[in-house]
Structure formats: structure tokens, C-alpha cells
Amino acid sequence: MELTAVHEHVWVIRGAVNMGLVRTQGDGLVAVDTGLDKQAGKTLEKAAKEIGLPLRAIVNTHAHADHFGGNAYLLSRTPVTVYAPEGEAAVIRRPMFEPEYLWQGASPLPQLQNKFLLAQASPVHVEYTPGVPFEVDGTTFLPVALPGHAAAQCGILVHDVCFAADAYFDPPVVDKHGVPYMVDYLATCRSADSLRSVQAAWFVPGHGEPARRPDAVIDYLKQRHEQAFQTVLAACRHPRSLDELLADVCRARNLAPANPGAYVLLRTPIAAYVTAAVGQGRMEIIMDGGKLQFLTIEK
CATH class of the missing domain: 3.60.15.10 (Ribonuclease Z/Hydroxyacylglutathione hydrolase-like)
Structure with missing residues (x-):
């Protein structure tokens, strides 16, 4: 102590x-x-x-x-x-x-x-x-x-x-x-x-x-945080589901969640970046064949 x-x-x-x-x-x-x-x-x-x-x-x-x-x-x-x-x-x-x-x-x-x-x-x-x-x-x-x-x-x-x-x-x-x-x-x-x-x-x-x-x-x-947010925007230049996006971020930032707890603790902030991007008009939502995807809006 x-x-x-x-x-x-x-x-x-x-x-x-x-x-x-x-x-x-x-x-x-x-x-x-x-x-x-x-x-x-x-x-x-x-x-x-x-x-x-x-x-x-x-x-x-x-x-x-x-x-x-x-x-x-x-x-x-x-x-x-x-x-x-x-x-x-x-x-x-x-x-x-x-x-x-x-x-x-x-x-x-x-x-x-x-x-x-x-x-x-x-x-x-x-x-x-x-x-x-x-x-x-x-x-x-x-x-x-x-x-x-x-x-x-x-x-x-x-x-x-x-x-x-x-x-x-x-x-x-x-x-x-x-x-x-x-x-x-x-x-x-x-x-x-x-x-x-x-x-x-x-x-x-x-x-x-x-x-x-x-x-x-x-x-x-x-x-x-800004670096991670930019990684999310870059990964979604093509439609990505949240799980695909999580895998993209892990590869880009050399992360490897080893158990379900680590996985959900990483998925949540990535979802928060997505929410912010959608709210700012920087990302759109795409529904395709039962798949929820996100696509960065290029400006």
C-alpha cells in the first residue's frame, strides 16, 4: 500500500x-x-x-x-x-x-x-x-x-x-x-x-x-483519441461493419484483445467514434443484406 x-x-x-x-x-x-x-x-x-x-x-x-x-x-x-x-x-x-x-x-x-x-x-x-x-x-x-x-x-x-x-x-x-x-x-x-x-x-x-x-x-x-478517430474514418472509406472496423483498428494500432472482456472494452469506444462521425455528418449508415455498415463521407 x-x-x-x-x-x-x-x-x-x-x-x-x-x-x-x-x-x-x-x-x-x-x-x-x-x-x-x-x-x-x-x-x-x-x-x-x-x-x-x-x-x-x-x-x-x-x-x-x-x-x-x-x-x-x-x-x-x-x-x-x-x-x-x-x-x-x-x-x-x-x-x-x-x-x-x-x-x-x-x-x-x-x-x-x-x-x-x-x-x-x-x-x-x-x-x-x-x-x-x-x-x-x-x-x-x-x-x-x-x-x-x-x-x-x-x-x-x-x-x-x-x-x-x-x-x-x-x-x-x-x-x-x-x-x-x-x-x-x-x-x-x-x-x-x-x-x-x-x-x-x-x-x-x-x-x-x-x-x-x-x-x-x-x-x-x-x-x-484523435488518431484513433482518424483511423476509424480511414477504415470506413469502404463500407465496414462494426466488427470489421474493430479488426481494422486492431491491425492499424497493433492491438489484440485476448478475451471477450477485452473485446467489448475495445468495441465500445470504437462504436463511440462511429456515433460521433455519424452525428457530425462525416459518416453514413448503410443497411445491406442484414448487415449494418458505416461509410465515411468524402468531402
Whole structure:
């Protein structure tokens, strides 16, 4: 466990998924996200004991399994209040929604029902609204709207620290995945850009290193997204189905999803690029022999 203080009242538990602990005026702690699973919950519990204060609440930034997977364990250990964004809370309460929507709404494959995509269910006691501050144990938390990676994702601004969720990723994380996961390409870019105007001493991404300013990292993320978007447009100069397009992108960017989970996590952002291109009038939809295809409109 690597516990890093970024403010006298804020700590980051750094790992594959960063988790935060915030000291409240009532001398309690609020967790910002709880990691992937029971083990992450135990790590967070250990960090709270090291600080020497009780856990009062959990604030989730969005409803992906790797950000609320520790909720259930922590709730089994102590009666905490769980806060989550409107529009994300339903998935935290019923986590099967995540593998279902990744499998186009159908009953998901068994291979998609693992801890990386299917966390244990957790209650959400309070649904918060972007831009509307809420108070926990005497301390004010400001939700910052950061949709794109998830439909209703929020960052959390508290004690001059911005927990940016998955609005951006460090370059090694971007390079590892090739095409970073998101559900809305244009919203992802807008949200990343919006962080430039947030006044905070520290920015903490969900994956990567805390930084004083994330501007260069945001530039890199947007550049890589734009490259992938252009790859999609180029591949669709001839009619392509989504699966054909995914294979084209994999060849162009040297990607090789090794299992159904990796496949759907790559297919979703590629579908998001297609949606953006169609919405901008840069791509048309073609139905041919029961096949849904996409064709770039040359200008």
C-alpha cells in the first residue's frame, strides 16, 4: 500500500486504481472510490487505520466495477453512507447492468461476468448532482461534471484537490490500452478540456500519478483519441461493419484483445467514434443484406 498525502486532510492510496481518503471536520474519513474488489476495500480499511480515523462515507465517481468494487466489503465492516452521481447509482445498486450494456443489452456471456466488469452490489444512500455541493460530516464536496468515460461520471473537488475519476489517463495507461475506454467521444474531449479551468492544487486521476496540473496529459489523451478517430474514418472509406472496423483498428494500432472482456472494452469506444462521425455528418449508415455498415463521407 502506498499512502500519499496531497493535502493535510487528503490522502491518495496509489495503485492500479487510485482511491482517496478525505478527513472531515468531524474527524472522520470519506473514501473517494473503493477500487476493484474486497482486497481493495481491505487496503482502504488498512489506510484508514493508519491515519487513525473512522470511515464515515464513500463517494463514488462513477459506476465501473473497478471504482466501486470495494463498497460491499467496507459496508460489511462499518455502517457508512454511500454517495454516487445521478445516472450512475442504478448500476452500483444492480451491477449486472455493466456486463449487460457491454453485451448490447443481452444476457452477458459468462466470460463477461467477472470482477473486472461485475462488482458486488452496493446501496447508494445519496445521489448527488453535478455542480451542486453536498456536505459530509461537516466537509463540503463539489461534484464536477465529467461525462464521457461513463455517461454521468463526476469528479470530486474537496480541500483544493480534484479527484478527476477517469476523465483522463496518464500516457502509460493510454498506451497500454491503445484505445482508452469511453462511451462518448466528444463528451470525453470536452470533459478533459473542462479540467483545465478547475482551480485545484492537485489533480488525482483514477489511473496514474497525482499531478499539479494535468494539461500535458490531457493533450496527450486527446491526441491519441484523435488518431484513433482518424483511423476509424480511414477504415470506413469502404463500407465496414462494426466488427470489421474493430479488426481494422486492431491491425492499424497493433492491438489484440485476448478475451471477450477485452473485446467489448475495445468495441465500445470504437462504436463511440462511429456515433460521433455519424452525428457530425462525416459518416453514413448503410443497411445491406442484414448487415449494418458505416461509410465515411468524402468531402
